[in-house]
Amino acid sequence: MPTYATPPDGLRRLVASLDRQTLATDEFEIIFVDDGSPDGTIDRLRDVQSTRPHVRIEQIENSGWPSKPRNVGTSVARGEYIAYMDHDDELYPDALRGAYEFAKAHGSDVVNGKEAYTHTPNWALKTYTGDLPQVIGRRDQHPLIPMNPHKLYRAAFLRDHDIRFPEGRKVMWEDAFFNLQVARHAEVISTLSSVPYYHWVVTPGSGSTTFLKWAEDYWTMLRRVLEATESELAGSALEPQRMQLLRHQYEARVVGVFDQKFMKRPEEARVFLFDHARALQTDFGLTRFDDQLSSSRRIRAHLLAANDRARLEQVCREDVPITGWSRARSLGWRNGILHVEAEADWSEKDGRRHALEREGDRILKRFSPAVTSGVPDEYRDVTSEVTDATVQLSVRSRSSRIVWHTDSSREITIADAPDGGVDISGRLVGTIDPMSAAFGSRLNSTHWDILVLTAAMNSVNHRNMLSDIPASLTITDGHLHIVYPNDGGYATVIPDGHREAVRRLSPVSAVSTESDEIVITLDGDHDGSGVVDTVAGLDETVDGDGDFQDVPATIRVADGVATLTLRPPASTFRLRVGDRTASRPTAWRVRVTDTGVDLDPELPPPPPTPPTPREPAPRSTTDASQGDRPLFARIKRRAGRTLRRWGLR
Incomplete structure (x- = not known):
């Protein structure tokens, strides 16, 4: 080190x-x-x-x-x-x-x-x-x-x-x-x-940190990397490796510089980057790899080679990545394995989608006439890229950040859009087995967020799967696993999550037993059968001034129903259970009587009423664009805009 x-x-x-x-x-x-x-x-x-x-x-x-x-x-x-x-x-x-x-x-x-x-x-x-x-x-x-x-x-x-x-x-x-x-x-x-x-x-x-692309030494060193690739891997025996790495640098760093940030740079920087990228493309004969590029990068490479900066800049404006996202449609345990069905879609928050059009049996990228006139139709053909779009299930440890792909299949749907374009969407069906999802080994007992990798044309995204499906658990071979929608609205799995289960499932009813225990039925449909040990937070001070202490409890699953069993310390107490559900009760007041067990939720106080909006202050006559902002704030705001325009922020 x-x-x-x-x-x-x-x-x-x-x-x-x-x-x-x-x-x-x-x-x-x-x-x-x-x-x-x-x-x-x-x-x-x-x-x-x-x-x-x-x-x-x-x-x-x-x-x-x-x-x-x-x-x-x-x-x-x-x-x-x-x-x-x-x-x-x-x-x-x-x-x-x-x-x-x-x-x-x-x-x-x-x-x-x-x-x-x-x-x-x-x-x-x-x-x-x-x-x-x-x-x-x-x-x-x-x-x-x-x-x-x-x-x-x-x-x-x-x-x-x-x-x-x-x-x-x-x-x-x-x-x-x-x-x-x-x-x-x-x-x-x-x-x-x-x-x-x-x-x-x-x-x-x-x-x-990322190297500053708008700098002479960046391109000097990139040239040296390409030279070293050709010299170190010279000869026919090493040709496959040489071609792989030359193409990698061409795709990622030469053509890759014309990304969505490119048009946010000042013109001086755009000219600088265009000239340096074109020099490397020419000097190392990198156009030999154009047929291996995606349509988006092939179009950029074509315009770079044609020395057509104006049209390439227009492509960067129009051909922006549309990242995919996914939402769970079904999450359920079967014999200890989580079965997942999800939908995938490629659209932005503003409703923008990939600009596509049909031409016979082909699907083409749709551009303005100014771009289309300078790009061959075969370069705009994304038929295979659309049909080969990826939707893949995975889990990621929130603590270690490690990712494991799990078994899944996908189905891509291509449909004509009302505006004459073409929409793409996907459906995923997969499974997550906590006992073998880590490349054949079991997932450790931590939070594993469920992610979906979506890739189509010029966009690749790997993000958490949206879910509002209520929590459910399985007890199989003595292990309790739980899946639930986390606080951000995404699906999370915890293997051996017996502690979290107490807090993610709400009480429905409770009864007392002849052995002086109380059995609380928890909401949801569950899988498997068996009993596991856990703990529940309990406060003996009825006024709510005490701290919750962990007390032994058990969770049992039978016939699709989960129950929480514990021995009460008194006839009246506060119990922390289900406090991480959507309703988020602070606690439940439990009262054991001769006729049964009463459960009353303690709900948090409602958020304060927001103040009535005031009328905006009159704008300053000296700086109409900034109102009456303090001078320092105006300077800071302008500096931020300048840095973003230069691509430095």
């Missing part, structure tokens, strides 16, 4: 993840190489070292980039394999054990382990499709994507071929240059998908 002015919280997170490793501490060493930090980073590292004999610290003069610290660490490392980390990321608990054993079993030079990215659920999911001992020759994408160094490398392999990170004070994509050398010499590259490996953590102020 290279460190430089490492945020204390980031260092604590990283060290905690290493402390949680299932690999014994005498089987791995931790090497921090501090790049001349000007703050207290080195002291914090020594504190870490003082209680961990397997931690080493190296100090070097500031080099200005992570490359030299990584090279220093590689030189002094004694391990059979080397894992690189950034100073504020984390490894999943079984990462080192799982990756090392997989590498040893298959003689791997590199193991590309399953990675998660904090705010991007679909990050690199196309890579992690299986446990693949050998992925050299993989046809769908390059085996080292994502091209970062968050992998496990065989140390002797790196040293035998003198593979190092390029050093310097600012070497963008140093990881790409490093992995190009790896790709040139590696004989076995493996992909490990069943064991979560690396969490690339993104937080405010973290090192995970």
Whole structure:
């Protein structure tokens, strides 16, 4: 790990993840190489070292980039394999054990382990499709994507071929240059998908930032990456890998610069980006990949090659991504497995949809005449892209951010729209088995949000599935699993969620038993049978001034009905149950009498009545556009608009 002015919280997170490793501490060493930090980073590292004999610290003069610290660490490392980390990321608990054993079993030079990215659920999911001992020759994408160094490398392999990170004070994509050398010499590259490996953590102020595209050094370094791709992967044997990576850079960074943000930039920036992208397209003959691009990017590539900036800018205005979203239509447990039916739609909040039109048996992108006149019809043909639209079910851990795809099928509907266009929608049917959804393993007992990946033409989205379907649970083989609509209106599953079940299901009725217990019937239709232990919040102070204390309880399911059983401490008390349902009672007052059990909800007070809107103040005659805003507020507002216009915010 290279460190430089490492945020204390980031260092604590990283060290905690290493402390949680299932690999014994005498089987791995931790090497921090501090790049001349000007703050207290080195002291914090020594504190870490003082209680961990397997931690080493190296100090070097500031080099200005992570490359030299990584090279220093590689030189002094004694391990059979080397894992690189950034100073504020984390490894999943079984990462080192799982990756090392997989590498040893298959003689791997590199193991590309399953990675998660904090705010991007679909990050690199196309890579992690299986446990693949050998992925050299993989046809769908390059085996080292994502091209970062968050992998496990065989140390002797790196040293035998003198593979190092390029050093310097600012070497963008140093990881790409490093992995190009790896790709040139590696004989076995493996992909490990069943064991979560690396969490690339993104937080405010973290090192995970986007390079400024409107800058000369961005394009200088991108040119160097393309040159290195051609030189490192030269020759017929490496041609497939060379083509994959050239196309990747062309699609993602050259043509990809003409995205929805492009037209928000000032004209000077648009000219700059257009000229630099066109120079790379020409100099490296990248138009050879145009037939492999989606329609949206193929059109942009065509206009870039034609030096038609005006028409390309018009395409960027008209051809904007329409992100898909999904809503649950049915959520129900059957024998411990959650069955999901959902609808998917591609539309914006303002009702805007993909601009499509029919021409015989074809579906074409619809543009204004000014664009259509300069783009061949075959470039606008999206028939196959529409029919191949993706709707796929998945679950994502709210804590670890790891994503697992689950079994699902989809049906795409193409319909003529009233305005003469074409609408697309989808239907998904799938299952989630909490005992095997994690690539054959069970989901751990945390919140798993249900997500749907939707992809059609120029839009890919992976977002939570909307749901207003009431909570339900299953008890199968002694495990209670619950699905419910969370506070944001999305579907969430908790495996072994016996505590949450008490708070997500409302009481319907209650009875007392001869053994002085009370049995509360909970609302909803449920699955399975059995009894599990749980706790319920109870307050013996009837006036509501006390704190809720957890008391033992049980949840039973039989014949589709769930009941909560507990032993009351008195004849009258307050019970916290169902407080996270839609009605959100603060608690229930429970009164046990000779004739039965009374349940009365305590509802929170209604929100205060909003004040009557005042008439707007008269606008200032000196600045009609800003009213009588204070001078500082006007300056701040204008600065914000300027930054957004330049694409810097």
